[in-house]
Amino acid sequence: MIEYTNITKDLPESVPFVGPETQERNLGFSFLARLGANESGFGPSNDAIKIMARESKNIWKYGDPESYDLRRALADKHHVSMKNIVVGEGIDGLLGYLVRLFISPGDNVVTTNGAYPTFNYHVIGFGGKLSKVEFLDDREDLNSILAAAIKTKAKLVYCSNPNNPMGTINNPNHLADFVKELPSECLLCLDEAYCDFLDADLIPKIEVENQKIIRMRTFSKAYGLAGARCGYAIGSEGLIKSFDKIRNHFGMNRTAQLAALASVKDKNHISEVRKKVKSSISTLSEIAIENKCLPVDTYANFIAIDCRKDDIFAKKVVKELAKRKIFVRMPFSYPQNRCIRVSAGSMDDMNIFRKEFSEVLKELR
Amino acid sequence: MIEYTNITKDLPESVPFVGPETQERNLGFSFLARLGANESGFGPSNDAIKIMARESKNIWKYGDPESYDLRRALADKHHVSMKNIVVGEGIDGLLGYLVRLFISPGDNVVTTNGAYPTFNYHVIGFGGKLSKVEFLDDREDLNSILAAAIKTKAKLVYCSNPNNPMGTINNPNHLADFVKELPSECLLCLDEAYCDFLDADLIPKIEVENQKIIRMRTFSKAYGLAGARCGYAIGSEGLIKSFDKIRNHFGMNRTAQLAALASVKDKNHISEVRKKVKSSISTLSEIAIENKCLPVDTYANFIAIDCRKDDIFAKKVVKELAKRKIFVRMPFSYPQNRCIRVSAGSMDDMNIFRKEFSEVLKELR
Numbered sequence: 001m002i003e004y005t006n007i008t009k010d011l012p013e014s015v016p017f018v019g020p021e022t023q024e025r026n027l028g029f030s031f032l033a034r035l036g037a038n039e040s041g042f043g044p045s046n047d048a049i050k051i052m053a054r055e056s057k058n059i060w061k062y063g064d065p066e067s068y069d070l071r072r073a074l075a076d077k078h079h080v081s082m083k084n085i086v087v088g089e090g091i092d093g094l095l096g097y098l099v100r101l102f103i104s105p106g107d108n109v110v111t112t113n114g115a116y117p118t119f120n121y122h123v124i125g126f127g128g129k130l131s132k133v134e135f136l137d138d139r140e141d142l143n144s145i146l147a148a149a150i151k152t153k154a155k156l157v158y159c160s161n162p163n164n165p166m167g168t169i170n171n172p173n174h175l176a177d178f179v180k181e182l183p184s185e186c187l188l189c190l191d192e193a194y195c196d197f198l199d200a201d202l203i204p205k206i207e208v209e210n211q212k213i214i215r216m217r218t219f220s221k222a223y224g225l226a227g228a229r230c231g232y233a234i235g236s237e238g239l240i241k242s243f244d245k246i247r248n249h250f251g252m253n254r255t256a257q258l259a260a261l262a263s264v265k266d267k268n269h270i271s272e273v274r275k276k277v278k279s280s281i282s283t284l285s286e287i288a289i290e291n292k293c294l295p296v297d298t299y300a301n302f303i304a305i306d307c308r309k310d311d312i313f314a315k316k317v318v319k320e321l322a323k324r325k326i327f328v329r330m331p332f333s334y335p336q337n338r339c340i341r342v343s344a345g346s347m348d349d350m351n352i353f354r355k356e357f358s359e360v361l362k363e364l365r
Numbered sequence: 366m367i368e369y370t371n372i373t374k375d376l377p378e379s380v381p382f383v384g385p386e387t388q389e390r391n392l393g394f395s396f397l398a399r400l401g402a403n404e405s406g407f408g409p410s411n412d413a414i415k416i417m418a419r420e421s422k423n424i425w426k427y428g429d430p431e432s433y434d435l436r437r438a439l440a441d442k443h444h445v446s447m448k449n450i451v452v453g454e455g456i457d458g459l460l461g462y463l464v465r466l467f468i469s470p471g472d473n474v475v476t477t478n479g480a481y482p483t484f485n486y487h488v489i490g491f492g493g494k495l496s497k498v499e500f501l502d503d504r505e506d507l508n509s510i511l512a513a514a515i516k517t518k519a520k521l522v523y524c525s526n527p528n529n530p531m532g533t534i535n536n537p538n539h540l541a542d543f544v545k546e547l548p549s550e551c552l553l554c555l556d557e558a559y560c561d562f563l564d565a566d567l568i569p570k571i572e573v574e575n576q577k578i579i580r581m582r583t584f585s586k587a588y589g590l591a592g593a594r595c596g597y598a599i600g601s602e603g604l605i606k607s608f609d610k611i612r613n614h615f616g617m618n619r620t621a622q623l624a625a626l627a628s629v630k631d632k633n634h635i636s637e638v639r640k641k642v643k644s645s646i647s648t649l650s651e652i653a654i655e656n657k658c659l660p661v662d663t664y665a666n667f668i669a670i671d672c673r674k675d676d677i678f679a680k681k682v683v684k685e686l687a688k689r690k691i692f693v694r695m696p697f698s699y700p701q702n703r704c705i706r707v708s709a710g711s712m713d714d715m716n717i718f719r720k721e722f723s724e725v726l727k728e729l730r
Contacts, residue, residue, distance in 0.1 A: 001549065001550070001576060002467060002520055002521075002550055002551065002552040002576070002577075003467070003520065003550065004466055004467060004607065005465075005466065005467060005468065005469040005472075006469065007469075008465065008466050008467075008607065008610055008611060011610040011611065012610070013606065013609055013610055015430070015609065015614055016614060017430070017614070017615070019427065019429055019430040019431065019614075019615070021429040021430075021431065021433060022429075022430075022431060022433075025433065034426065037426075037427055039425050039426055039427060040425050041425060042425075043422060043425050044421075044422070044424060044425060048421075048424075049421045049422050049424075052417070052418075052421035052424065052620070053417075053418040053419075053421045054418075056409075056413075056414045056417035056418045056421075056620075056624075057408055057409070057414050058592070059409060059413075059414075059417065059589070059590055059591070059592040059593050059624070060404050060405050060406060060407075060408050060409060060589040060590065060591055060592065061399065061402075061404055061591060061592050062384065062402055062404060062585075062591045062592055063592050063594075064384055064386040064387075065380070065382070065384040065386075065387075066384065066386065066387060068386060068387075068390065089454060089613065089616055090613075090615065090616070092613050092614075092615055092616065093613055093616060096613060100370075100373065101369055101370065101373050102367060102368070102369060102370060102373075103370065104370040104371065104372075107370075118615075125610070125611050155367055155368065156367075184366065184367075185366070185367055185368065186367065187367040211366060211367070212367075220427075224424070224425040225424055225425065226424070226425055226426060226427045226619075227423070227424040227425065227426050227427055227428050227618060227619030227620065228424050228618055228619070228620075229428075229615075229616060229617070229618050241378065242369065242373065244378055244380065245373055245376040245377070245378060245490070246373060246376065246490050248454065248455075248457050248458055248461060249380055249381060249382070249384075249457075249483075250382070250384075250455065250457055250483075250594075251454050251455065251457065251458060251594060252594070253592060253593055253594050253618040253621060254591075254592030254593070255417070255421075255592065255593075255620070256618055259421075259424070
């Protein structure tokens with residue numbers, strides 16, 4: 001028998017998430033409303049759709065390993081240099097590279113209990129030691145993260161803004177102060193997957209030569225390209241360059257690169273999506289209130305709905321909704337797991353959810 | 366400053382390959398004939414093109430993290446269980462996972478000098494120690510690999526069949542014997558990226574519960590889906606399951622999964638492609654001979670052409686062809702670097718190559 005490495009030998013065979021397709025196979029039917037993965041049912045930019053369709057026949061060519069044109073467009077968008085941007089296989093892929101660059105077995109990492117499990121998966125996967133602080137008022141608690149980072153001499157801390165699974169944010173000034181106060185040996189991984197839903201003044205200013213922060217962005221949420229697998233990181237030149245030592249240089253899907261580029265250039269799509277998301281979130285809030293639940297104020301394309309009972313109840317709600325062909329998820333940890341998490345979606349999705357959610361609650365109460 | 370891990374700190378900033386797009390940007394024009402990356406200019410299956418085009422609008426959904434339908438079809442094709450197959454982001458991605466599963470700093474790995482650089486990139490990237498044996502008569506030399514594996518107590522050995530960059534093969538019985546003789550603590554990574562160009566009786570039989578071998582397959586070559594990034598590995602159940610501990614579960618592009626599935630189901634495409642490749646390779650052989658060069662007998666969709674001088678001459682040929690808008694590559698190491706490596710391509714590609722190659726040789730001789 002070939003021996004696994006010491007790290008991989010002991011890793012659990014757990015998966016960060018079970019996909020909706022697995023649930024569909026188990027249930028024996030397809031979901032009518034796919035509202036559990038914070039995908040954008042409003043779809044990608046028409047320009048992106050067009051170029052993907054047109055370029056399908058040219059997929060025999062590898063993508064450009066430098067993602068040059070896309071990085072050029074992103075650099076222009078963010079007023080930074082191309083050297084400050086690395087494109088990767090979604091934020092998931094980039095998180096893996098980031099952890100690999102910095103975390104050796106036993107190194108400390110701080111995150112929030114209940115925040116993005118795929119980040120944790122990578123940290124554990126490279127032998128890192130995770131410390132988890134608690135949410136405060138359903139927000140990621142910068143003070144606790146800072147205290148834990150100092151106490152554990154963490155090399156890496158994770159924070160998402162807006163955060164997942166609650167959709168809340170931290171004030172950009174607080175975030176800026178937090179970065180200043182972080183020890184110089186510590187890197188903040190700021191996951192901004194949902195920042196395209198924020199007004200510009202709520203997004204912390206990009207200070208690209210600050211070596212204490214790397215920002216993760218994606219085309220999976222507002223841009224509606226989750227299945228394309230395209231994300232990017234913005235950071236200081238040296239840090240970004242180091243990804244070239246380990247990343248899968250030919251890992252990018254060619255039409256994903258083209259679709260992302262078309263999406264950046266399409267100035268209308270995102271504002272249209274934001275309007276639709278706002279309207280859908282406001283409908284979801286109404287539905288929550290109609291059913292004597294509490295909607296959590298959200299800044300993302302999903303909303304946590306407090307079912308005003310415990311996690312066991314919320315779990316039942318999620319399960320019953322699945323039986324009625326609605327895919328939603330819920331937070332993993334207390335006390336956020338009193339909620340279910342529902343993504344924004346089309347009018348049809350909202351109508352189905354309105355009907356079934358109310359019936360499920362009646363049944364379970 | 367945040368400290369990198371001991372492994373990544375010392376890694377070179379080298380890239381396994383420079384992409385043709387980078388060359389195009391440097392040259393200031395686009396290539397007319399893209400014959401350097403062993404892509405398939407004959408393109409993907411029409412069914413694959415159609416489904417990619419049709420499903421572009423649904424790319425807002427993440428792909429199935431289990432690649433269930435594709436694995437089901439591949440299991441049927443190879444008469445193995447789904448549990449023997451893992452789908453990943455091209456062979457490049459899977460090689461990275463494989464190395465990560467087994468190689469800790471200082472662990473020994475054996476490959477052939479001049480074989481696939483991306484495998485080496487991953488080994489070095491995880492701190493492994495590479496031993497390189499020489500080609501024998503332009504083939505990967507199983508005896509040398511075996512001797513080096515035993516001598517260095519290697520955990521992993523790499524062999525490609527047909528091999529890249531020479532296009533030659535090892536006899537399937539020799540390969541089977543080789544696997545038998547490998548120490549039980551050693552795993553053979555058999556890279557079969559080009560095996561779809563082989564007649565069935567030249568492919569070593571799949572003995573799927575043999576724990577000493579894992580086989581890498583891809584949709585990038587014969588299937589013409591290089592830009593989609595979809596490969597798979599076939600191996601024993603326990604080994605395949607271990608990929609789930611570290612792989613990027615949501616890493617697959619959704620339309621790539623669908624295109625690969627459509628390609629497996631299309632029974633005609635591959636045989637058509639094989640005919641075209643054979644014809645193109647025979648044209649390339651003719652061109653080589655017309656120009657007093659030696660074509661190396663190839664079993665893949667590319668051919669090594671021995672220019673009958675040294676590596677300096679071959680490098681000049683590659684460079685001059687690039688100036689004439691033809692992209693080809695050449696082997697990295699002696700004595701294979703007496704050759705240039707040219708991929709099969711369309712009639713147009715062949716005509717351009719015929720004309721320019723002859724002129725370049727006249728100029729340089």
